[in-house]
Amino acid sequence: MFKRLLLALGGTLVVLTAAARAEVDPDYSVVLLTENFPPYNMAINGKNFAQEDNIDGIAVDIVREMFKRAGVKYSLTLRFPWDRIYKLALEKPGYGVFVTARLPEREQLFKWVGPIGPDDWVMLAKGDSPISLNNLDEAKQYKAGAYKGDAIAEHLLEKGLQPLTALRDQENAKKLMAGQIDLWATGDPAGRYLAKQEGISGLKTVLRFDSAELYLALNKEMPDEIVAKLQAALDQMRAEGFVDDILNSYL
The missing domain is CATH 3.40.190.10 (Periplasmic binding protein-like II)
Incomplete structure (x- = not known):
């Protein structure tokens, strides 16, 4: 019994020593x-x-x-x-x-x-959009686009929204301008940067709903x-x- 205990402790020591070496391995x-x-x-x-x-x-x-x-x-x-x-x-x-x-x-x-x-979470709309929001509940009546798998999209789902997701977030900028979505849930400054790369400017922030x-x-x-x-x-x-x-x- 004592010998088995020593062997077990010895094996544990070897594992711990190996882990320590891994931590400092250049x-x-x-x-x-x-x-x-x-x-x-x-x-x-x-x-x-x-x-x-x-x-x-x-x-x-x-x-x-x-x-x-x-x-x-x-x-x-x-x-x-x-x-x-x-x-x-x-x-x-x-x-x-x-x-x-x-x-x-x-x-x-x-x-x-x-x-x-930082990554503020915002709802963007076209510059001439009449939409005005005070909270996410008010956004439920509109079609909102988001980036598939992103934390923002997950957050909207948790809050009861059903965002239309895209595999590339910049696709949402195009959808917004084409009228396929009313709102674009994205990060700031990321969203504005992506829109600029697509030749899109003048978007307005209608809600700043979270920050990460x-x-x-x-x-x-x-x-x-x-x-x-x-x-x-x-x-x-x-x-x-x-x-x-x-x-x-x-x-």
Whole structure:
């Protein structure tokens, strides 16, 4: 009995020691995934697949600098659709996805680094639209478009709305101008940036209904030491004004 106990304790010690080595392994590399979500992350060529230097945006610039300062290796890939890369980060050790809203229902699903930037949630309408809203309940009488799988779309469903979802958020800008939807539930500044890229301007905000902070979400098995290093690097960047400088350079 005593011998079995010693063997069990010895096995536990080996596991703990291996885990500790993994946390400080200088060769540990994080697989980072992102999507086209201008102006935070985007493929330079505008396509739905890009890697490494072919990706830019506010969050990309911040994350690159953060990993550089933390001394953590990484690879970076932009893919489509969002549901797929979110699921990969959720299920695969060593993976992370950005940017995503840190919501209460997601809190225990990931380890978080951030905030990287703000994301106000708004209802946009055409500039000449007579629609005026005081709350989301009043929006139920209109056709609202949203981005499939996005936190905003999920929030609207929870509030009893039935948004018409699109696989690319910029499609909602076109639908709005074509009269296929009355309202576009999107992020600010992301929505206005996307509309501008489609040659659409003059949209007005008829409701600002929520606000979220955008984060890097890391798989739950990510070593705590790496998470701490990344957070410390980001905190230092924000204190130095680096984060604000990046934000201002895009907007």
